[in-house]
Amino acid sequence: MSLVDDARAVRENAHVPYSGFKVGAAIRAASGTVYKGCNVENVAYPEGTCAEAGAIAAMVAGGDLQIAEIAVIADSPKPVSPCGGCRQKLAEFGAPDTRVTLATMDGEEMSTTVGELLPGVFDKDYMSRV
Structure with missing residues (x-):
């Protein structure tokens, strides 16, 4: 099973009674373990949780701290x-x-990197004087 397949499967568990927009995410940690997350909405917006955040929380709870790869999927007209x-x-x-x-659920995929998604990232180097 591919990481996209894992994200597709967990997407079905999303709790989206308000938007109806299900998102699934799957992370392969540096250890090789796969962690999954789906979005969870709450009537008290914006108290919901994104799929990526859920997968990261599962990874940290599982004892891993390094993402090796991630896949995100949604039923959208272009890759989410x-x-x-x-x-x-x-x-x-x-x-x-x-x-x-x-x-996308229709099979379209786009590959990028964390750095391309967030140029100018705020990272630990900014905290060097603390």
């Missing part, structure tokens, strides 16, 4: 891109050259 907050979260655990596959 992570929101700004999730781009920053991906940059926290993935190197700039970490592969990101963005996909």
Whole structure:
């Protein structure tokens, strides 16, 4: 099973009673373990959780801290891109050259990297005087 297939499968578990927009994400950690997440909406917007954030939380809870690869999928007309907050979260655990596959339910895929998604990332170097 590919990482996109893992993201597609977990997408079905999304809790989206308000938008109806299901998103799935799957992360392969540096250890090789795959962690999955789906978006979870809440009536008290914006208290929901993005699929990417859920997969990252599962990865950290599983004891891994390095993303080797990630796939994100949604039923959208073009490959779905992570929101700004999730781009920053991906940059926290993935190197700039970490592969990101963005996909649609119709099979269209786009490959990019964490660095391409978030140029000018705010990283730990800014905290060097703290």
